[in-house]
Amino acid sequence: MIPSKKAVLFAATTAFLSTPAFAQGEFRACLQAIKTEALRQGVSAETADRAFQNLTPDQKVIDLDSRQPEFTLTYGRYIGNSVTPERVAKGQQKMAQYRSLLDALQREYGVPPQYLVAFWGMETNYGTFLGDFQVVRSVATLACMTKRIAFFTNETVQALRILATNGMTSQQLRGSWAGAMGNMQFMPSTFMKYAVDRDGNGRIDLWNSMPDAFASAANFLRGIGFKPGLPSSDEVFLPQNFPLEQADTSVEKPVKAWAAMGVKRAGGAPLPASDEPSSIILPAGWRGPAFILYPNFKAVMNWNRSTLYALAVGILARQIAGGPGVMQAPPDDDQPLSRDTVIQMQVRLARLGFYTDDADGLLGPKTRSAVRMFQKQIGMPADGHPTPQFVQRLLQDVH
Ligand SMILES: [Ca+2]
CATH class of the missing domain: 1.10.530.10 (Lysozyme)
Known part of the structure; x- marks a missing residue:
């Protein structure tokens, strides 16, 4: 595995992408660390080298990964x-x-x-939508250029194992920008653990x-x-x-x-x-x-x-x-509520003593529980669901 100090370093490199030589050097070092882990799991050096040869980070994957949904669903x-x-x-x-x-x-x-x-x-x-990103490039980019290094390092190693065990080239291994493959959008780790050759032609x-x-x-x-x-x-x-x-x-x-x-x-x-x-x-x-x-x-x-x-x-x-x-x-x-609105709600609910977590703009169980407490206090049905009327009442009701 890659030491956690590296994780911080690689996360920081995204800020240096305007200096490609530096970022590329870091990317090669990261790939080398992934290769070491892949070899430990039985992937041949030849498979790893062929997949990683001339591999560059995919900026489109980095952009898609950093996109935060603006509204709750x-x-x-x-x-x-x-x-x-x-x-x-x-x-x-x-x-x-x-x-x-x-x-x-x-x-x-x-x-x-x-x-x-x-x-x-x-x-x-x-x-209809199987995705046309190169999976090895996608998951290697996510492993080396985002904070989810352990998860995507493993996905990259598993993608290399698929190439070896399933007789595929990294050009052929296609999927979503985040590495999900085929009709059921299996991640490489899911593929290696659960995918089966049902039609018996020797390939999954x-x-x-x-x-x-x-x-x-x-x-x-x-x-x-x-x-x-x-x-x-x-x-x-x-x-x-x-x-x-x-x-x-x-x-x-x-x-x-x-x-x-x-x-x-x-x-x-x-x-x-x-x-x-x-x-x-x-x-x-x-x-x-x-x-x-x-x-x-x-x-x-x-x-x-x-x-x-x-x-x-x-x-x-x-x-x-x-x-x-x-x-x-x-x-x-x-x-739908915007993240900003949810943050305002969380700050207000915290001030009222109903919410103690970070104001992260996400409508999780703790936020819903705080919503229930305020609903009870003002005599609304305590369903934990913030309607527009609820939000208006909460944010107006400032003492
Ligand atoms: Ca088959």
Whole structure:
């Protein structure tokens, strides 16, 4: 591994990019350190040297990496963009097309067809956007020119291992700017750990072979905890007197306990009679839809650590399988908040004694918890969801 002192140095070099000779020298030194680790993991010097020969940092990758989203995502906008009628229809068509393969994978890995197709739809819109960056160059740039040195050093080593074990050149190994590859957007480390050659031609091809891509996704999902049984989530109806502060991922109860409180599936059907641990969330606040999250929701979050992504996978999978869409519409006045606004909120909530973390402009669990405390104080429903009205009230209410 590269010493942590180096990490600081390499992070600092991004400021010196106007002096290419200096940056290039540092980049070569960084590649040399990655090569040492690759050799330790059994990559041949020849493979490493061929991949790193004439390799330069990709400024486009550095630019994309430093881009910060200006606004928070709202549930309504995110789901509206990712679960479109077109994506559902195309998913149903793809599921029919690959039915026998997907059924066989369900028997072997325990992952239902609609989930494999939903991930495919979310990751690359069914193979439409595979990415055309050179993966070795991307992950080496991120390892050497950003602060996530340990993570991307490993991804670079794993990318070299793919070249060696899968008989590919670094020109052929293509992916997103951040190194995610093929139909399911596998990072190099995921590829090395979980990708399988399903069609038996002796090579793993996540770009052109759907048997390889689907089987690899099924193997990955099983590896990160996906189990047959309950889906990842269900939309639910909450009873009138439901204690809103319990709608939080930190509160887990057996499914049966929520049912005993009067929680039903959307449409009125009872919840599954299950003792599995589960949580309730209100991603658009108390006026929007409620969801129960079953254990498979955590497995989906192990694929991508975004709650909205994981909700979208579950909603898309259900509809691809012919099930209903979400019944409760999100409130149409919900607005994305800018990072600056969230920072102002955090500063104000800190002054009120409700928030003790950094004002980082991110709407994390601690900020939502502080929002709940202020909501309680002023007699608003304590759902932890900052509406535009809430923000106005919070920022105006200065004593
Ligand atoms: Ca293959």
